[in-house]
Amino acid sequence: MVEIVEEENLYGILNERNINYVQFGCNKKFQTWYGSTVYFDPDNKLIPDRPNVKNSPRKPLQKNGQYWLDTIYICEYCFKYCDSGEMLCDHDLVCNYKYKAPGRIKYLGPKYCIRRVKGSKHQLFCQCLCLFTKLFLDNKSMYFKIDQYDFYILYEINSTIPMAFFSKDIISYNKNNLACILTLPPYQRRRLGTILMEFSYKLSRSENVISGPETPLSPFGLISYIKFWARIIAYELFDGELSALGKISVTDISLVTGFRLSDIIMTLNYLECLSSSGEILTSIIKDKVQKMSGKITGYIIQDDDLLLDD
Numbered sequence: 514m515v516e517i518v519e520e521e522n523l524y525g526i527l528n529e530r531n532i533n534y535v536q537f538g539c540n541k542k543f544q545t546w547y548g549s550t551v552y553f554d555p556d557n558k559l560i561p562d563r564p565n566v567k568n569s570p571r572k573p574l575q576k577n578g579q580y581w582l583d584t585i586y587i588c589e590y591c592f593k594y595c596d597s598g599e600m601l602c603d604h605d606l607v608c609n610y611k612y613k614a615p616g617r618i619k620y621l622g623p624k625y626c627i628r629r630v631k632g633s634k635h636q637l638f639c640q641c642l643c644l645f646t647k648l649f650l651d652n653k654s655m656y657f658k659i660d661q662y663d664f665y666i667l668y669e670i671n672s673t674i675p676m677a678f679f680s681k682d683i684i685s686y687n688k689n690n691l692a693c694i695l696t697l698p699p700y701q702r703r704r705l706g707t708i709l710m711e712f713s714y715k716l717s718r719s720e721n722v723i724s725g726p727e728t729p730l731s732p733f734g735l736i737s738y739i740k741f742w743a744r745i746i747a748y749e750l751f752d753g754e755l756s757a758l759g760k761i762s763v764t765d766i767s768l769v770t771g772f773r774l775s776d777i778i779m780t781l782n783y784l785e786c787l788s789s790s791g792e793i794l795t796s797i798i799k800d801k802v803q804k805m806s807g808k809i810t811g812y813i814i815q816d817d818d819l820l821l822d823d
């Protein structure tokens with residue numbers, strides 16, 4: 514169904530939405546957030562590569578002249594795409610990923626598991642996942658050169674439907690533990706993004722590096738990370754490894770959490786709990802994090818549930 518041609522001019526940022534809806538599997542439909550040119554043939558703005566019907570007279574569905582396509586049909590198991598519901602149903606019958614999720618399990622918790630899928634091994638799956646991501650994230654444009662990335666994909670236990678994922682450079686010169694994160698729109702605000710952020714630090718801790726996400730963060734990425742960093746810092750200060758210490762420095766927090774100094778300082782500034790002399794005002798942290806997140810809770814991911822040895 515899909516054959517992706519690598520072309521420089523396909524690096525698809527567009528200032529307006531050009532696809533209105535995603536029909537995702539048989540029974541989920543939602544609006545896109547951003548435009549993307551990468552699904553389309555640049556000459557005619559059609560989705561290419563429709564086997565057997567190459568010469569049929571297809572016109573992009575225009576709505577007030579704005580959309581190149583009203584609805585794109587995407588498989589919820591493997592992210593292959595097409596422009597007709599009929600084709601999606603045909604594909605659904607034969608999609609291998611519906612019966613077997615790719616990759617190797619690296620976290621097996623009570624409700625969710627996280628699989629590592631190598632970009633080099635599952636190329637088409639990972640490329641299609643990146644194309645899909647572009648519809649919900651404006652500032653990333655990595656679609657085709659995916660060999661040097663691992664993808665960590667979250668599934669409900671016993672399900673083959675991906676719910677959220679992040680990509681990670683196999684070798685990151687900036688020591689980033691996460692390149693790009695997405696919770697698929699139907700599954701957002703269920704703490705899946707938080708679980709993946711936690712997991713990304715478990716991975717970098719296992720590699721003994723102080724690390725963090727690639728920047729710049731999107732607005733939702735920033736909110737989610739600040740909340741995550743603030744909650745873990747508060748937990749370590751009041752219930753965790755730092756609770757027995759007297760005066761705490763940013764470096765102490767970094768060593769215990771694996772967070773970068775710059776991310777910790779940004780979070781403390783956000784919480785307005787750094788004095789002008791750089792002292793951390795812990796009582797303010799407790800108050801603010803409780804207001805922001807309710808109860809101060811620890812890690813969601815338990816170390817015993819990690820399967821990080823290859």
Ligand SMILES: CC(=O)SCCNC(=O)CCNC(=O)[C@H](O)C(C)(C)COP(=O)(O)OP(=O)(O)OC[C@H]1O[C@@H](n2cnc3c(N)ncnc32)[C@H](O)[C@@H]1OP(=O)(O)O
Nearest residue numbers: 693694695696701702703704705706707730731733734737
């Ligand atoms: C390095 C990078 O990749 S930056 C790019 C980040 N990715 C994107 O922007 C892609 C589109 N956005 C997403 O996929 C998601 O919004 C993510 C990945 C950022 C967050 O995923 P989710 O699974 O929804 O996060 P999660 O449920 O753990 O929420 C964490 C907190 O972030 C905040 N948050 C997340 N989404 C929203 C939102 N839409 N509106 C307001 N607050 C939000 C909330 O405070 C939330 O906690 P709460 O629900 O307890 O209030």
